[in-house]
Amino acid sequence: MRPTVHDIAAAAGVSLATVDRVLNQRPGVRHVTREKVETAIRELGYVRDVAAANLAKGRTYPLVFILPASDNSFMHGLNAEIRQAVLRSSAERTDIRTIEVPAFDPAALVSVLEELSRDKPCGIALVATDAPDVRAAVDRLVRERFPIVTLVSDLTGSLRHHYAGVDNIAAGRTAARLLGRFLGPRKGEIAVLAGSMLVRDHRERLEGFTAVMADEFPDLAILPVLEGRDDPEVAHMLVADALSRNAGIIGVYSLGAGNRGLIRALKEKAVDRVLTVVAHELTAHTRAALIDNTIDAILNQDAGHEVRSAIRVLKAKADGLAVIEAQERIRLDIFLKDNLP
Amino acid sequence: MRPTVHDIAAAAGVSLATVDRVLNQRPGVRHVTREKVETAIRELGYVRDVAAANLAKGRTYPLVFILPASDNSFMHGLNAEIRQAVLRSSAERTDIRTIEVPAFDPAALVSVLEELSRDKPCGIALVATDAPDVRAAVDRLVRERFPIVTLVSDLTGSLRHHYAGVDNIAAGRTAARLLGRFLGPRKGEIAVLAGSMLVRDHRERLEGFTAVMADEFPDLAILPVLEGRDDPEVAHMLVADALSRNAGIIGVYSLGAGNRGLIRALKEKAVDRVLTVVAHELTAHTRAALIDNTIDAILNQDAGHEVRSAIRVLKAKADGLAVIEAQERIRLDIFLKDNLP
């Protein structure tokens, strides 16, 4: 049996009350006594029974999720996963609140972050907009001892405790290699469709993509990036236009959302030519396109895993517990038509 | 606040003791009274606080893991992950015992399974050997109400509650498409290195692989399977021999273990020719080979995820709780040199 508070009290030759004072860093314990207790804890290998402690404390974990108000299928999926987590909240003792902020608006995000310390959540997850002000606001909250994880989009250089999302540079590199290898010896041009270059994840994907393309596939030329603002209509217009004008396009990399428009453009304009297409995010549309060979590979991040991971990490940080690193690594899923879930 | 037993007692107009009798299916409750309580439970949406219940019961989850005594790096990794889980067992209230059985020996596995019902574990995870006797033994245990999950290798057609492993047919299909697409318009022959055709996962991978190859890449001919018995020495010998004899080989699919030998053979015999290679299982050796371009893609199943998933599912089944299906789906990882963890 694992040792209990009674065991350490006995081992340290002190009372239960003193052990409790040490464990919960309450005042009124002499230094030497505290040491005795801590020694006993170490020697017996005592670890607090979190379940029993939570029961006694009546503890819940008030968590806040801060999301951009973006109307694309990935964000809808992310929202849905958070709602699923809310349904589980009684069993998991969580109390989840979501706050929507205007997308790509650092100032709005900062003001939400600044108001947050007042209602004392025990953890914060945010889809970060990459800006110095946001970084400063996050760092301040971290210094105030709030557990913070970034979700989907990271805030590098900040003090956030954890990032629950994929490595977007690696994603871009992977897309480049898939496209390059699938195209083989062919020479030609590659169209890149992004949402916006103001978003860090899109910039990073592009960065990884161009790096590998330049280094390893010199026969493929990357055309100027089309910014579709994650909007199907805009994406459709841009891609259809590019395909009409440029007969040399043999590959497409879609690194953002709005793939519905991309797919429509491909079906209209590319019936007679062989295009190799790599896109991000598995949705009903991209899935269908993968199956009918309009798209050749889909890179995906699992929003459900990201949300569950963020919650696990925030709870663990709030309790000062360790996380299982390998479990919390969000993987880049690569789907071909053969390994669809 | 979520309702407690006191709340249902009050709502049903009965005593705590009666609620307890209903909840824990103890005898001595009239039918009408039981209904009243069950109605109250439903109406208040009561769910038992598993943490408190486990505390009161002093419950632990005695689990048994049955593994083949195979000396390859995947099984070593699986063992290591189970040891990690054992380290977490006090926090997770698990009590994990592993039993090694001779590999590919249905009779041995069956006899272990038959002795198992005696020491009453609350859950069983096994790497299944695909044989009718094993299926019968598993079904019998399921009927005796033991939660059972298959690990890594499934037992289709049996009553096991869950499979914690990848879809090996999909894995084989994915390997075929990667190889086919990477090779592009080239014509030639494909060498396949397997462990043994007696193992179900290897058979399934091959099945998926040949199906896609036949349907979609008719210019690529699959050579007779080399059975390396998951042994690096044997694998080395077989692959080196095949490469020497057959100059038409342009691709290799290694669907089992023993990749150390494969890699050595590739480095010795294929310096002057361009081979495209897809292998299974990410190990130190395959990782290095992926980085130095000896291997082009690695398909992988994460043993840590499989073990943790098996434990979560067994605990949930033991408590009669639902599992989060999407969380427990073991994904096929595809690694290129760009997205290595």
Place this chain on the structure above:
DNA sequence: GATTTTTTGATTTACGTACATCAAAATTGG
């Protein structure tokens, strides 16, 4: 050495559930 202050001990209640015991009430059978 007396006084104040700090430290420690002893004890109790609580969290939500499990489980046991004994008495009281309700139901059933004859």
Place this chain on the structure above:
DNA sequence: CCAATTTTGATGTACGTAAATCAAAAAATC
């Protein structure tokens, strides 16, 4: 209707921890 039986209630203890109270002991101060 009485006895036997079944069903229900009341109550207490336990699990491991948190948190509070009050008294007692020890240390520090003058």
